[in-house]
Amino acid sequence: MSNFKKLIGHNYIFNNLVNLYNNNNLPNKLILSGKKGIGKSLFAKHFLNYIFSLNEDYKYDLKNFQINILNKSNILLENNSHPNVYKIYKKKDNKNIEISQIREMNEFQNFSSFNNKLRFVIIDDLENLNLNSANSLLKSIEEPNDNLFFILINNTSSKIPETIKSRCIEFKLFLIQKDIKLIVNNYFNDNIYDEISKDFNNFYISPSFIISLIIFAKNKNIDYKNLSIEN
DSSP: OOSEEEOOSOHHHHHHHHHHHHTTOOOSEEEEEEOTTSSHHHHHHHHHHHHHTTTSTTOOBTTTTEEETTOHHHHHHHTTOOTTEEEEOOOTTOSSBOHHHHHHHHHHHHSOOGGGOOEEEEESSGGGBOHHHHHHHHHHHHSOOTTEEEEEEEETTSOOOHHHHTTSEEEEOOOOHHHHHHHHHHHHTSOOGGGSOHHHHTSOOOHHHHHHHHHHHHHTTOOTTSOOSOO
16 A cells, blocks of 8 residues: 555645745635635645655655655644644534534643644534624634635535634635546556546536445446436
């Protein structure tokens, strides 16, 4: 098994954020927006690994946009145990991100930074905020503590409060067709994308959806090569 995890697509925006960080101009409130399933959370994970691994062994390979899985920060991020990263997402049994989760984040915000490194709050699927949690978040991002950065991940199919959006710098992520094909083929380690029914790969469908479709079809013995959208 390879020791590397590659980010496919999004290279231009990734390099822009790297340059902002290297020049001490990284905005402390970012929104990563784009179609669901195109790798926005993965993008954030790669960016954090680039920053945290700079002075570690097996640091991020910026030339090839690759994480080395042996890197210490990668292991911590994978286990959701990095001391300088706080992630918020909708819990399985809840309808929304609750205000209690934002309050717990505020405690993290007030802690001292580990080894004086930057700290990051990641909020996945920003559209899952309810009115109370959105208002509480607004108070937090208006005056963030020193060395604290917010990365808010939003699916463009859902609207987010303008009060939050107006206080952030938005980066719009998207994938072109050849990147979708590469991601799907890379996942299965096979040239499987061209075998999919033209009904699917002629449309802009996220790689996450296509991968799930193929896995489902294989598990159910469905012929995905001739499967139509109507079916």
